[in-house]
Amino acid sequence: MSDSARHLHQPSAGPETLPRNRHFRSGPFGVLDIGTTKIACVIGRAEADGTLRVLGFGWQKGRGVRGGGVTDLDEAERAIRAAVGQAEDMADTRLRSVTVNLSCGQPESRLFNVQWPVGGRPVTDADIRRVVQEGRSRAMTEGRETLHAIPLNFAVDEMGGVADPRGMHCDTLTARLHVIDATNTALRNLSACIGRCDLDIAELVSAPMAASMSTLVDDERELGATVIDMGGGTTGMAVFAEGQVLHTAQLPIGGVHVTNDIARLLSTTVAHAERLKTLYGSTQASPDDEREMLPVPLVGEDEEHITKVPRSTIVSIIKPRLEETFELVRERLESSGLGRASGARVVLTGGASQLSGVREMAAAILNKQVRQGRPHNLRGLPDNASGPAFATAAGLLAWAAGQGRSMHDLDLEAERPTGLVRRFVNFLKERV
Numbered sequence: 001m002s003d004s005a006r007h008l009h010q011p012s013a014g015p016e017t018l019p020r021n022r023h024f025r026s027g028p029f030g031v032l033d034i035g036t037t038k039i040a041c042v043i044g045r046a047e048a049d050g051t052l053r054v055l056g057f058g059w060q061k062g063r064g065v066r067g068g069g070v071t072d073l074d075e076a077e078r079a080i081r082a083a084v085g086q087a088e089d090m091a092d093t094r095l096r097s098v099t100v101n102l103s104c105g106q107p108e109s110r111l112f113n114v115q116w117p118v119g120g121r122p123v124t125d126a127d128i129r130r131v132v133q134e135g136r137s138r139a140m141t142e143g144r145e146t147l148h149a150i151p152l153n154f155a156v157d158e159m160g161g162v163a164d165p166r167g168m169h170c171d172t173l174t175a176r177l178h179v180i181d182a183t184n185t186a187l188r189n190l191s192a193c194i195g196r197c198d199l200d201i202a203e204l205v206s207a208p209m210a211a212s213m214s215t216l217v218d219d220e221r222e223l224g225a226t227v228i229d230m231g232g233g234t235t236g237m238a239v240f241a242e243g244q245v246l247h248t249a250q251l252p253i254g255g256v257h258v259t260n261d262i263a264r265l266l267s268t269t270v271a272h273a274e275r276l277k278t279l280y281g282s283t284q285a286s287p288d289d290e291r292e293m294l295p296v297p298l299v300g301e302d303e304e305h306i307t308k309v310p311r312s313t314i315v316s317i318i319k320p321r322l323e324e325t326f327e328l329v330r331e332r333l334e335s336s337g338l339g340r341a342s343g344a345r346v347v348l349t350g351g352a353s354q355l356s357g358v359r360e361m362a363a364a365i366l367n368k369q370v371r372q373g374r375p376h377n378l379r380g381l382p383d384n385a386s387g388p389a390f391a392t393a394a395g396l397l398a399w400a401a402g403q404g405r406s407m408h409d410l411d412l413e414a415e416r417p418t419g420l421v422r423r424f425v426n427f428l429k430e431r432v
Helices: 073-091 125-139 184-196 209-217 220-222 255-266 272-278 311-336 360-364 386-399 419-432
Strands: 029-034 039-047 052-060 097-102 109-117 144-156 159-162 172-183 199-205 225-230 235-241 244-251 293-298 306-310 344-351 368-373
Touching: 029 073, 029 386, 039 073, 039 368, 039 386, 052 073, 052 386, 073 172, 073 184, 097 184, 097 209, 097 344, 097 386, 109 125, 125 144, 125 172, 125 235, 144 184, 144 199, 144 244, 144 311, 172 184, 184 199, 199 209, 199 386, 209 225, 209 235, 209 344, 209 386, 220 225, 220 235, 225 311, 235 311, 244 311, 255 272, 255 311, 272 293, 272 311, 293 311, 311 360, 344 360, 344 386, 360 368
Parallel strands: 029 097, 097 199, 225 344, 344 368
Antiparallel strands: 029 039, 039 052, 109 172, 144 159, 144 172, 225 235, 235 244, 293 306
């Protein structure tokens, strides 16, 4: 990450935002956060002082999407078109491509150590690209596609901890790569849906990594922190340390599952279950819960047939589901082997993190310090889009502008020339 300078909001407004980046893209650029409960589009640009300005914003209730994946192309297309149209009208511009969050396709995260022979000459751009491509090749699994191959650090011979080895002489270049991939079929469905909206996908970005970019402060990135993005259909997590994202994971459980539990156990509509969760939901019982009676219309009955249940019943339904969620998060952290690297800090974000008592429950189960994270205010961002539910969209905007990337001046995704003769010429160039 680049050095901090001017932040995206005033210091008195809360924690620091993303550091100023010298490699901002000018824009305008559009991002699309496709989730189970909402679909949001943001159009923004980078200002001369390094801050980001929102030019257009639109969002729609999620349709045709479940667990981050497209389940109904027609419904998802209508929702995406509506959200993009709102943002385009506000920004008075038309998008050709968008940066999209990746939360479908059972994304997986792995670390690789890759060695590349240099032969005593200075390390070049081509060496860096070959190391990244080698990591992609090693990570290749049938039926899956690599989305990110992020260099975390390098070693030149025996000297480790090198951020940028270009120009340094060595016999062997070693890189530690963080690779994130997902299933091909889910990505194809997502691409098909975006294509039906007359848009191209500029980039796919891991959703929990994007949420981290808009909620973590510099010290948390350096000292170690875990972001838990509690969405509608999924719960994502990203582990940061030494300024880098070391691990991401996703659980197929989210706020929708809590709503469905309430609807099923109380025999009420999903819409009313969502209302009960939002207005009265909590993970902590209080002495008044037994006395506070809540009206619950029953499915299939007319408006006169309304039963009443104590608020304690709602709490008793919500609590086990969220306990299960944090226990699964704890298991994923332990199995990743990054428990110590993740530090003592957890940042909760996402719409489902706003339930009363969630912060205290997370602290007890994960045995870490917990705070709630919300996207740091961007210039021009509507007030109704400044909450934790829009952390991923805000992070996507920062990524599209150039934040969060290592070696900004080098395109690690540049395609290699093909053909036997061309490959042979490149082979000679890299070794002469």
